Amino acid sequence: MSVSLGKSFSVTGISAKPITIEADIRKGIPSYSTVGLPDKAVKESKNRINAAIKNSGFDFPVKKITVNLAPANIKKEGSSFDFPIALGILVATGQIKDKERIKKIISIGELSLDGHLRRVSGVLSIAMKLRKCGYSEILVPESNKKEAAVIKDIKVMPVHSLRHAVDYLNGKKELEPYTINVEEEFRAHSEYNIDFTDIKGQYFAKRALEVAAAGAHNLLMVGPPGSGKTMLAKRFVTILPRLTVEEAIEVTMLKSVAGTMEGGEGISAIRPFRTPHHTISDVALVGGGSIPHPGEISLAHRGVLFLDEFPEFKRGVVEVLRQPLEDGKITVSRAADTVTYPANFSLIAAMNPCPCGYYGVPHKECRCTSNKVLKYNNKISGPILDRIDMHIKVPMVKKKDMESFKKGEKSDTIRERVEAAGRLQAERFKDADKLFSNSDMKSKDISKFVKMESAAKNLMTRALDKYGLSVRSYNKIIKVSQTIADLAGKEKIEPAHVSEALQYRKD
Ligand SMILES: Nc1ncnc2c1ncn2[C@@H]1O[C@H](COP(=O)(O)OP(=O)(O)OP(=O)(O)O)[C@@H](O)[C@H]1O
Ligand SMILES: [Mg+2]
Numbered sequence: 001m002s003v004s005l006g007k008s009f010s011v012t013g014i015s016a017k018p019i020t021i022e023a024d025i026r027k028g029i030p031s032y033s034t035v036g037l038p039d040k041a042v043k044e045s046k047n048r049i050n051a052a053i054k055n056s057g058f059d060f061p062v063k064k065i066t067v068n069l070a071p072a073n074i075k076k077e078g079s080s081f082d083f084p085i086a087l088g089i090l091v092a093t094g095q096i097k098d099k100e101r102i103k104k105i106i107s108i109g110e111l112s113l114d115g116h117l118r119r120v121s122g123v124l125s126i127a128m129k130l131r132k133c134g135y136s137e138i139l140v141p142e143s144n145k146k147e148a149a150v151i152k153d154i155k156v157m158p159v160h161s162l163r164h165a166v167d168y169l170n171g172k173k174e175l176e177p178y179t180i181n182v183e184e185e186f187r188a189h190s191e192y193n194i195d196f197t198d199i200k201g202q203y204f205a206k207r208a209l210e211v212a213a214a215g216a217h218n219l220l221m222v223g224p225p226g227s228g229k230t231m232l233a234k235r236f237v238t239i240l241p242r243l244t245v246e247e248a249i250e251v252t253m254l255k256s257v258a259g260t261m262e263g264g265e266g267i268s269a270i271r272p273f274r275t276p277h278h279t280i281s282d283v284a285l286v287g288g289g290s291i292p293h294p295g296e297i298s299l300a301h302r303g304v305l306f307l308d309e310f311p312e313f314k315r316g317v318v319e320v321l322r323q324p325l326e327d328g329k330i331t332v333s334r335a336a337d338t339v340t341y342p343a344n345f346s347l348i349a350a351m352n353p354c355p356c357g358y359y360g361v362p363h364k365e366c367r368c369t370s371n372k373v374l375k376y377n378n379k380i381s382g383p384i385l386d387r388i389d390m391h392i393k394v395p396m397v398k399k400k401d402m403e404s405f406k407k408g409e410k411s412d413t414i415r416e417r418v419e420a421a422g423r424l425q426a427e428r429f430k431d432a433d434k435l436f437s438n439s440d441m442k443s444k445d446i447s448k449f450v451k452m453e454s455a456a457k458n459l460m461t462r463a464l465d466k467y468g469l470s471v472r473s474y475n476k477i478i479k480v481s482q483t484i485a486d487l488a489g490k491e492k493i494e495p496a497h498v499s500e501a502l503q504y505r506k507d
């Protein structure tokens with residue numbers, strides 16, 4: 001007898017695709033097999049399903065069972081099919097009575113041997129697709145309930161075990177749909193626990209970060225050990241515009257798919273800060289693998305990717321950042337198909353001025369040969385440097401600043417200026433294709449959108465001669481000048497904006 005056991009979803013990239021679960025249950029030598037491209041986890045689920053069904057006090061059919069997951073061309077991963085398959089078997093064997101009702105319900109979860117439900121990844125992506133596929137109710141493990149409830153207009157039913165679910169489906173137990181107030185949840189979790197006021201002195205670096213935030217410019221910081229580069233980079237997210245609820249759902253979805261949500265966590269309302277070590281592999285950085293996973297750059301989506309000790313990263317690893325820095329997403333290929341993950345992040349890189357860390361630092365002695373210093377600096381990949389608009393030196397914090405009790409500006413205050421500059425850019429680029437911020441401008445966009453006072457133009461021409469700037473660095477300086485003008489609320493770029501932007505160039 002071939003029966004439909006219902007539907008569930010498989011998540012590829014960040015989007016969920018419906019999967020039909022069917023079973024063929026017939027007399028014969030008792031066996032159990034799964035077909036339809038199951039990966040190892042799906043095969044292992046056989047043992048869990050068998051044990052969970054028995055340990056929950058139900059009968060596992062002593063028959064020849066073949067479970068088919070269709071369509072066969074979608075690769076199914078993970079253990080999230082345990083629960084729907086187990087429910088399906090209980091329907092097929094009459095242990096769940098209402099065959100019609102269960103057809104309208106989606107279920108997802110991993111079973112433990114004793115029949116309890118464990119959290120799985122990708123639940124938010126599935127919840128998002130539910131309505132579109134004609135469903136309104138989903139049974140999820142308790143610890144996944146918050147992320148599912150982020151999606152409005154669906155009935156999220158948290159269950160803790162197979163028994164619990166069956167009692168509900170057989171009408172023996174009532175279940176309350178779980179709901180959250182997304183806006184309230186969002187507000188409650190949108191505060192950072194660090195702030196710009198924590199940073200003493202370092203006025204130049206703080207201003208540079210403000211400019212970088214306002215125009216979405218990538219930034220490289222060069223400074224000796226202990227100068228506060230990591231401290232500054234961590235606080236960069238706190239001055240970026242607040243996430244919208246839609247953006248927060250994207251961020252949450254990536255965490256959900258990557259399986260990095262903390263237990264019971266709902267929506268991620270703050271921008272992520274990711275700081276992978278320089279020994280990271282390219283798969284871990286950009287994503288992929290035989291069972292594709294989002295990489296660090298996707299976990300940094302809408303936030304910051306901080307690459308500390310930048311020259312130590314392998315060139316090949318860094319160069320895979322080119323596509324995402326350009327397109328805001330990454331496509332990774334695997335055997336049969338490709339998977340795309342969003343990866344729109346700000347890049348902040350940091351490095352010491354030389355291998356020992358003290359080249360050019362007052363009162364410190366650098367032990368490196370000039371050849372070594374040069375080699376260290378040349379290790380950075382050219383194509384990536386092209387995508388970093390701003391370079392700054394971060395000196396050791398001044399003693400008088402460190403000892404001072406004067407509080408610097410709060411992140412909230414700085415963020416208001418950043419957001420105002422963002423609104424000017426949104427207006428400027430409202431009819432443009434794929435342009436969102438000043439840093440996105442190419443040469444042709446610069447001639448189209450940027451307005452400069454003639455004195456500012458003259459200053460640029462003189463700088464071009466004096467410093468022997470390349471066209472590339474010329475463009476970067478114009479883009480950064482535009483952001484500085486936006487922060488000042490000016491229509492045209494003025495000489496003062498250009499002279500500030502010149503301080504953020506690579507010499
Ligand atoms: N401007 C500052 N205001 C307050 N504290 C500071 C400042 N600069 C540095 N510190 C303190 O010094 C510590 C070291 O700073 P941090 O780790 O950010 O330096 P770094 O430049 O990243 O060093 P490394 O090159 O070793 O990674 C910080 O934890 C912080 O407590
Ligand atoms: Mg550091």
Ligand SMILES: [Zn+2]
Pocket residue numbers: 354355356357358359366367368
């Ligand atoms: Zn040195």
